[in-house]
Amino acid sequence: MSATLTRRQALLSGARAAVGISSLSAFAGTSQDARKESTSSTGKQEPAPLSVGEYEGLALKRMSHVAWEYFTSGSADEITLRWNREAYQRLRLKPSVLVDVSEVDTRVHLWGQEMAHPILLAPTSTHFLAHPEGEVATVRGAGAADATMVASTLSNRSIEEIMQAATRSVWFQL
Numbered sequence: 091m092s093a094t095l096t097r098r099q100a101l102l103s104g105a106r107a108a109v110g111i112s113s114l115s116a117f118a119g120t121s122q123d124a125r126k127e128s129t130s131s132t133g134k135q136e137p138a139p140l141s142v143g144e145y146e147g148l149a150l151k152r153m154s155h156v157a158w159e160y161f162t163s164g165s166a167d168e169i170t171l172r173w174n175r176e177a178y179q180r181l182r183l184k185p186s187v188l189v190d191v192s193e194v195d196t197r198v199h200l201w202g203q204e205m206a207h208p209i210l211l212a213p214t215s216t217h218f219l220a221h222p223e224g225e226v227a228t229v230r231g232a233g234a235a236d237a238t239m240v241a242s243t244l245s246n247r248s249i250e251e252i253m254q255a256a257t258r259s260v261w262f263q264l
């Protein structure tokens with residue numbers, strides 16, 4: 091079983107590895123939930139996404155071409171879009187080996203609001219293109235991830251509708 095462990099399965103099992111399951115046989119025992127798959131609109135099983143780039147690939151299969159073009163494009167010559175990607179690629183995670191991680195606290199306080207982690211959803215418009223419930227679905231997803239959503243002025247749903255589905259503070263881009 092351990093001989094068939096792929097790099098993808100090992101990475102998806104990373105959380106378990108982080109809490110101390112290090113042997114391949116232990117990994118093999120968890121490979122079923124590590125390979126959690128989603129069912130596409132065509133009913134076909136798809137592997138769970140491993141990176142942001144892979145989420146893009148799944149979106150491409152589900153969205154109309156127009157929606158895909160809208161969400162993946164930037165303004166004008168897309169110079170800033172490229173700069174942003176390059177900036178993220180320059181970031182490095184500093185590995186902390188043999189450090190006690192039994193109590194990790196990612197909370198931050200911003201403008202009187204406590205957040206579980208410093209990840210916010212940047213304001214983006216026209217979520218109807220991505221989901222029939224528009225920004226109401228987005229705020230539900232943000233809530234599930236303990237993330238703060240920044241609602242765009244150009245949202246398809248009203249701020250009242252978004253707030254009804256919200257489980258935490260929502261910021262408004264004006």
Ligand SMILES: Cc1cc2nc3c(=O)[nH]c(=O)nc-3n(C[C@H](O)[C@H](O)[C@H](O)COP(=O)(O)O)c2cc1C
Nearest residue numbers: 160161162163174175212213214215242243244263
């Ligand atoms: C499809 C799309 C729609 C966006 N709509 C808005 C918007 O309505 N209001 C706004 O302030 N920024 C908008 N932005 C800009 C984003 O909030 C963000 O500043 C930008 O994408 C840069 O961040 P990133 O490098 O994480 O993508 C939009 C960006 C994208 C890609």
